[in-house]
Structure formats: structure tokens, C-alpha cells
Amino acid sequence: MSGYEDLKKNLFGGTASASRQFGMIFTLVAIILLFQFLTDGLTLTSGNLIAVVSQYSYILILAIGMLMVIVAGHIDLSVGSIAAFVGIIVAKAMKEFDVPWPLAILLGLVCGAIIGAWQGFWVAYIGVPAFIVTLAGMLLFRGGNQFIGNADTVPVPEGFRTIGAGYLPEVGPSTGYNNLTLLLGLAACLAVAWREWSSRKTRKEMGAEPAPMWISGVRLAIMVGVIVFATLRFAGGRVGTSFPVSGIILGALVLLYSFYTRNTVGGRHIYAVGGNARAAELSGVKLKRVNFLVMTNMGILAALAGMIFVARSAASGPQDGLSWELDAIAAVFIGGAAVSGGLGTISGSIVGGLVMALLNNGLQLMGVGVDLVQIIKGLVLLLAVALDVYNKSQGRFSVIGSITRPFRREEPPPTAARTDSPSDSDKAPAVS
């Protein structure tokens, strides 16, 4: 193993998905550096970084839910429409019924949960494919948005706007920086250090040799370096701006859901269902409940994303959330999830979403038109997944061979005739 491979393995953990994530992080860094160069340093200015976070946080929130939906083996096309539908309900509630804004947020989340549960019911208990259910939902809730709002925009009050357009407030002594953002950065540094330490401890308890100390040091130094750099940028922007509130919401959700998907029994069940639904069922996993909850959760996160967007743009309108589902799905697949389900990580999806966001942002900074931006984004999605497919096939199969006659013993999911064999036994004549 070369020194580079060794370093890569030790820095990111040795698994295949980790090496995929290494590739994505590498791509992300390359994109940032490229645009930093092409835009004469505009990309990494305080103002731009703050703008990127507040502009894309709702897409990344959607990507979290979408990752879980895709891992479970489904897809959700309705998230943009749900976001718009909930947005208009919340805006109307505040404007016409004077609902206080914290209560309105709660109302929005409940609406999202109900809509998600509605879709989850069809997917899990009736067995309609999620593609169809959410395609219907896409039409249904887009229409609902325009029906309720009369295809008009409805403004939202000041307090509500905090979740989309707010920043960490200025408190404490004047340091030339936003103090709360500095504290947040410090907390992040400590958290990273603690995680490194505890993962070394876990490896030792498992009786495995932890990575050499210097590797841990290098990894920690890189991460702390990035955090310190980002903290200073976010804290050092125009007075009154700092790390956006929506970014904090996103960060909290990423931590929560990463932990849930990786470390809990419930999270395991989602992967089990997506990996082999029948095997999961025969292991006692409640298939229907998992599918139902995954769809419901997506509804809640879509509602949250919708409200953050409405808050940011100060009004709810009929065009909100258009084609968000595509951005979220793209982020998940660029981030390494498998189309057939069972594989993918939250962190991967976030990195995938950031790749798309920074690409978008960089091209806009360069003054590239929307038409070209779309073309480039489409190609990036295609190439990212194609590269992954190619890498998987490299060295293991010849391309033609794997197409004409896949060798299922090595390819994870067996697909054709053999899959039917348990039911064959009841079809075969008893004595033949």
C-alpha cells in the first residue's frame, strides 16, 4: 500500500464509502480553490460564505431527510411542493389569524408531519411506490399552495424571519469579531478533538490498533485549521451579520441525524430495509413502520425547509420550492448513496450538497447565466455518479462482461431467477 493510500485510509477510515467520501471532500476543496482563483478571492470572503450558508441551508436540510428516504429504497419528489404548501399555511396563519410566530413554526412542523404521514400511509401500508405517491403529492401540494394563497405572495412578520435571515447577535466585549460565532467555533474545535480522542479509545477497547498518533494529530490539525479559518470568516463579516441562524439549525440537524442513522437501532433498521427488505422483515424489523416513519420525517424536514425559505425571502409565494426535490436528490447521490437503497451517509449527502451549492455560487459570482449553470450542474451530477460506477467496476469486472452477465455471487443483491426460489418450492410439483 502506498504512503498516499495509507494516509487516505487512516485519515478517513478504511471503508469503501469512506474512500468515496474522501473523493467528494477532495472535489469540494478543488471546487472551492478553483472558484477562489477564478473569482479573484471572492468565494472565500466573509460576505459570500455567509450568503452561501443562508442560501443553501434549506436544500441541505432536505438532503438529510432525502438521504434516509433513499437509503430505505424510496424517493420523494414532493418535498418542494410540501415546502411551498406549508410555507403558505404558516404565512397565512400569521397574517390573517395573528398566530404568534413561534406557534406558527410549530403549526408548520405539525402540518409537515401530517402530510408526511399521509404519504407514508400510502407507501408503507397500501404499498404504492413512493415515486407515484410523491409524484401525486408534488401536484397535490403545489396546487394546494396556489389554492390557499390565490397564487399570490403573502408577507411574514419580522420575528419569523429570524429562522431564515437571522444571525447570531452581537454580545459581550468588542473584539472586532462576532463573539458568539467565535464561541461556536471554539465549541466545534473542542468537539472535534473529543471525537478524535473517543474514537481512539473505542478502537482500543475493541482490541484494535488505533491509527498512529501522528495521523490523529495531522487529521486534528487539518480539521481545527478549517474550523478556525471558517470561524474567523463568519465572525469577521459586516457588523450585524455572522453565522446564520439557519446554518445553526442545519448543523444541529446534521449532528442529530448522523448520530441517529449511525448509532441507533432505529437508524440500523432503515439501512436494513433498504439493503434487503425481506431479510429485515424476517429479522423482526417492522418494515411498514420504518417506511412510514421515514416518509413522515421527510414531511417534517420539508416543512422546516419551506419555513426557512419563506423567512429568508420575507414572504411566501406560489413559486417557492420549485425543483428543490431535484437539488436534494442530486446532493444525496453525489454524496455516495446507492440508487437501489441500503447505502449512503448523512455527512456524504451534506458534502454532496455543498459541492452543488459552491458550484452554483461560484458560477453566479463569475456572472454565468442560469441556463449554463443548469447545464454544468447536470453534467457534474452525471459525471460524479458515473465516476463512482466506473471505480466500482474497475479491476473487478470487465465492463462488457458485467453488463452481459453479472456475477451475482460478488454483486451484492441477487436479482434474477434465484431470488424467487423460496416461492419456487411451492410452485414446483411435489414429486417430479
Place this chain on the structure above:
Amino acid sequence: MSAAPVLLEMRSITKTFPGVTALADVSLVVREGEIHAICGENGAGKSTLMKVLSGVYPHGDYSGDIFYRGEEVRFGDIRASEHAGIVIIHQELALVPGMSITENVFLGNEPRKRGAIDWKAAQRRALELMKQVGLKEDPDTLIKDIGVGKQQLIEIAKAFAKDVKLLILDEPTAALNEADSRHLLDLLREFKRQGITSIIISHKLNEIEAIADSITILRDGRTIETLDIKADGVNEDRIVRGMVGRELGSRFPDYVPNVGEVFFEVRDWTVRHPISTERLVCKGSSFNVRRGEVVGFAGLMGAGRTELAMSLFGRSYGVWLGGQVFKDGKEIHLRSVSDAIDHGLAYVSEDRKAIGLNLLDDIKTSIVAAKPAKVAKRGVIDQVAEHKVAEQYRKDLRIKTPTVDEGIVKLSGGNQQKVVLAKWMFTDPDLLILDEPTRGIDVGAKFEIYGIIHRLAEQGRGVVVISSELPELIGLCDRIYTVFEGNITGEVARADADPELLMKQMTTTKKMSVS
């Protein structure tokens, strides 16, 4: 026979994967017109060798030379090897269930007339090929509507459509019942008369002894020996010795049964087919299991053994119509799989790849998959505890893997089966139902699995073994039930069990009791 010219020679083939040497300096000589068997334990390198031969691992991916019909060949992919007349039929059949027999036989090889598929010619040729393999079916029948045995024959017909010269069969009889197996072996003899050379990979040593002319034994990625069945007077024991590198005293481990009270009882269990409403798959079946007892279920394919087991296991098959389950004298209701697990039942399915395991998982995740709560606190998995559990099972069951973080796909069949057993042992069940626990597994691993079954019984658990191999049931079980067309037709104690009696009860509806 040894005078026949050499058809295929593989010379010092070495193939490595990162960290593992799968084949080390392996040689294989196959003569024209013979049936050549390749034997070896799981992971000995049989499949890898066949993948090298068929071009799955293209030339340059391995070192060594292949000579075929006197010339050196370098296959870049499967098409190239098939073009040369080398066709592999895999254990997992490569048929499209929703397509007809004709369509499957000519898939990727369709006869054409002016650019369009000539279905008339295809139909005619399909009928010829089916006749050749002794199959009488309407060529328009869909693959999913015929049994596994016939599907296997269609795979062979497909090979014939490609003008096969060297036919390679990987575990061809693993999924077949006795009658279908016999038919297939007869067919191979017939092909031999027609001058077609076959290579057969099989764990069923009695079949090899009966049909093969010569045999090459692999162990740990090396060629151990090539024997001429007749000249060397090879018998099963001789093959086993070559495969495991030692004498196996017996095919079954020594074991003194210590059978206790009846603790699990099923009464009048009646289940109908999930789709066809009139068809009953279990017709009022009653049986019981004692503590520390190994109970066998013998029956032909389709007799309803799997259906009985799966319907008991949380109604995972069919529609429950009636019947009761008693455990320790109390009636229990098993409405879902989690009910069944909570009541101490475990079901190890017959098809571990399709429904037994999530092949995307790693070993440790799979082992705790049926009861993750045991290594979790308030829903959060304790990774250290999980790792420890997996390590323990790796040692106890001797699962061959460098670490428990390894992916399931990387394990051989026998080791995958051990992982499934570990998964269900981890749920600490009182009753384990093992459905074909040794299907597609080599002799060495079988012996180990028998040992595990006995250990489970010694711990006072009840074990139900469903198997199509009568010698296995007779060697393993304290008591055997026979099943025919959804009825339990007999109950035979170990002392009275012999294959003839069992076979008679497996093919009759009349209830007899010898106990």
C-alpha cells in the same frame, strides 16, 4: 480415458486480491470427453478458478497460462470465452423470470432474419434444445412458472444454443430434489456420449463418485491432487481426506443426546397459500419438540416444510387459518416476527442470500441484526459491546475472516451460514428452526455446523432441522417427521430411521407412526 487428448490446461494460475491470495500456482488438466469434478472446501478457490477460465477476471488480472484445444488463449471477457465454447452455469441461475423459455434460451443470442428476431426459428430451435435436455414444456411458458429443476435444464439448453464444447456446472444439484438431481446427472452422462466435456463443481461427493471420470482437489488456493476415479479407486472418504487434509473419522460429530420434556407444541396448524385461496400448504399439522432435542423434517421439495416453518415464525408466509402453538404448556400467539423472536423462536432461512442476510452489511452488524437492543442502551448501539459479541461468535463458530468489520459478500457460503447462525444464536432462542442449514456448503463446514447444532441442543434448546438430504437427517436428528403435500405423514425415532422408510412416508398421504 487418460489416452484422450487434453482439451484444457490451466498452468500455474495465480490470482491475488488485495491482501489475499485466492489461487496460488493452480494447475488443471481436463481431457476431451470426460466429466471432470473439482472439489474443495468453501474458499478453496474453485469459483475463482472458474472465473479466471471464463474471463470474468480478464487476461492480465492473473498470472499463468491457459491452453484450450492446443492453443494458448487469453479471454478478455465472458463473451470471448463463450465464443470459444466454454459456458459456465452458475448456482444462481441467470434467467429472467418474466420471460418465456424461448426468450430466455436465446437471450443475447437471438436468431435474426434481416435485422429482426426470427421467432419462428427460435421456437423451432428451442424445442430441439429442450428435447436434447429432456424437457417437455410449452416453449412459451414463463420461467417463473416452472420449478427450479426445470430452470436448471433451461440454463443448459441455453448453453447448447451457444454451441458449447466445455460445459461448467457450479453446484448444479444444490437446489434440486433427488429426482431432478438424478435426471441432471443422467443428462451429463448423455452429453459425455455426445462428446461434450463437462467440469462439475459439487459438494455432493456421492454424485461425484457416481458420475465423474477424474477429479481435481483444491485446498487453500492450491491444487492438492488430480485423481482418476476408476484407476485410483476413489471413494467419498478418499475425496474428503484430500479436501480437508486429514481423515474425518465420521461425517457427524460424536454426540450423546440428552432429551428432556416436551416444551414446544403445535396443534392443527392450517395455512393457505398467499395467493391461491383454495390451496392449503399446511393441512392441520401437529408436532412437538422436546428440550435438548434435534427434530428433523423430511420431505420432497414443495411438500410444505418451509411453508410450515415460515408461517409459524410470525406468519411470514401465507394466510393463517387455524391452529395453536404452545410453549411450556401455555398457548402463545405469534402474529409478527418480533412476537416470534420475543417468544424465543429463531428461523434460519433456506436461502441466506435472498432472504437471510443483508449483503451490504458487515459481519458484526449482521450478527446483532435480529436483536440489536441487546447491545444497545436506550436505542443507542454500544459499538464496543457489538464488536465484542461479534468477536466472540467469530471465535466460537470459527468464522474465517480477518476482522468482523469485513463485508458479508466477502465470505464464502459456509462462513456466511455461520454468520446467520450466529445472528440467531445471539437472540438466545429456545427453539431454532434451521431450513436447509447445510445447502451449498462443503464437508468441513457441514461437520462444524452439525457440531453447532448439537451444542445448541446440549444447552437445552430445541432444534428443528429441515433438510432434503436424508443421510443428514438420519445422522443428526433424534426424531424425524415426514411431510407430504402439507400433511405430516409420519414420525420416526432415530433408532428406526432408515432412508427407505422415510422415503416411503415422504411420498404417501397415509399416516403411519413408527416410534
